[in-house]
Amino acid sequence: MRVTRERVMGTELLTVLPAGQAAAVLGWLRDVEATFSRFVPDSDVSRANAGAGRPVAVSGLFLHVLTEAVAYQRRTGGLFSPFLGAELVRLGYDRDFAEVAEVAEVAEVAAHVAPPAAAPDAAAPDDDAAPPEVHLDLDASTVQLPPGVGIDLGGFVKGWSVQAALDALDAPRCLIDAGGDLVARRGENDPPWRVGVEHPLTRTALGVLELPPAAAVATSSVARRAWRGTDGARLHHIVDPRSGQPAVSDCLQATVLADDLAAAEVWATCLTILGTTEGSTHLAELDPAARWLTVDTEGAVRHSPGLPFEATP
Template identity: 30%
Template sequence: MLALFPECRLERRHARRWSVSRRLRVPLLGLALFSALTLTGCTEEPAPSTGPVTLEGDIFGTFYQITIADPVTPGELEEIEQGVLDEMHSVDASMSTWREDSELSAFNQAPLGEWQPLSDELMEVLAISQSVNELSQGAFDVTIGSLVNLWSFGPEARPQEIPDEAVLEQRLAEVGMDAVELDTDKLQARRTRDVYVDLSGVAKGFATDEVAAYLDRQGIDNYLVNLGGEVKVKGRRDGESGLWRIGVEVPRNDTPAAEHIVGLDDISVATSGDYRHYFEQDGKRYSHTIDPRTGRPITHRLASVTVVHPSNAWADAWATALSVMGEDEGMQVANTEHLPVLMLVSQGQGWDSRVSPAFVERFGEDVVDALGLTVVSEASGSLE
């Protein structure tokens, strides 16, 4: 539900299987120079790129796209590509629910009540999850895994049908972040109840942060990281003055279209929405987004929520939480937490676009007015 301009269109995808394919786009000038040097037997390194170059492929059941606007040679780009893949593989090895050998799977299978050593990365994501759970009053809960599986949106791959009510109530009773205790000083955690931790609502955002941090360590000053719609940018798209541009994707006659295009620099954006992933039974639509407080799919009119935050892990978690809450409760919490948020609310055959005051502060009144966005009053929760 985010789109980049003019480089590409993006959509958020929620599958979490791991697969990687690699594609590399380098300016033709660089390729021609490389070929000429090869033919002549020269070992001199080809000249750096003169424009943005892009690494792209498949990851986490969706796609990745890394655009670098700094001058880089083919050799440097190859090394960067391997480093990016290593970062994403590391997150998958730690936090995947699809891999039986992941660190998270081991934690989910560990004996109840026994402290388990955790990596810095998994501890950080669990700590973020715990914080957003508390601030959202339970709307974000990573122990929802057993309910996600029950509703056919997890690795159990159950038939797409409404769960039995008794089974639903049983699994709902098991859910709760109070069953996961963290000892951040000793980097250990334990489950006190047989909860199933599923980090799909935050891990992709964390992976986006990790890739960005890797690029920072390589001295890259101008880049865009996009993992399945989770976006983090730094610097400029042309290495000089042009902001990275994104647009929120909305369906128009079942065809995605990008609207509300804004410029970004040195920030993260995450979007969560429910109009793509659902199943139908007996004429009723069931969203893929499960409310951990009820154990059932959401039914409100909030179709999409976009959160802007320095950390993509936090943005990802908050986007999920606000999607669960709905347009009214979600915007109230966004205002309380001073989050820049853009919501798309279903209105018949169209959409009402609403933003928080913090969104106005981040992008400016001129941008908000030009895009025709409705600001929700921080004081009263009313529309302005």
């Protein structure tokens, strides 16, 4: 087995793979980045967003992933949406995050996202939620967005592509970690992969997940990718589709263990948006087999029954 470290999709990539297989994984992820990044001018996403209001020719890969994302949008009642690109640009996340203004301190982020005493009620998830009037022509391989709507597939396509990379490998034991969102495989009788979870407030070890033979782990956090808006307000990248604003709940960080990384990405996002109580209930309805761990804005840690988690003493 060989450990490699690279940077791709705006994050650190760690692979633990048989010798000679890391290059193919990295090449695949770079191709995905070139297709889906909002910050690559000639990517399919950038061209679709720039051409809103008319049909834009895109790749079959783009259409496949967007179709998958829309299916999750419907499944979550609209709590997950791939059509928040314009909202992120409006909030100031309009370039690679390394270039976005100063990162907020996590304690200040926690104070900013904690629900105020009289927080306005957000709409409940809608079982009949539909995407904006987006036209996908699979025969012509085009997409047409309504004016004012933008696509952002960021975390979703990262999870989808890392899962696809693992699925294409024939190695019986391997791990691919893209910025803390990871997939791992091992034999039933092999030693388990042990993955650390960090506390978002203290940056110390919260504990360790002992992964089953086939596992996907995703973490959503409002303490990551946070910045200061033009009015001085602290903002973050988890946007609530119901308001178009950064999510406001008691959930500072959510980690989800599932059998597919794209699903885990979506579930973790929904949990963060809804909060620790409503979010965990909603996740149990969406995917009863998924397991979760949350940290709220007071630093309290909760996790689902059956999560293979060993807390740090």
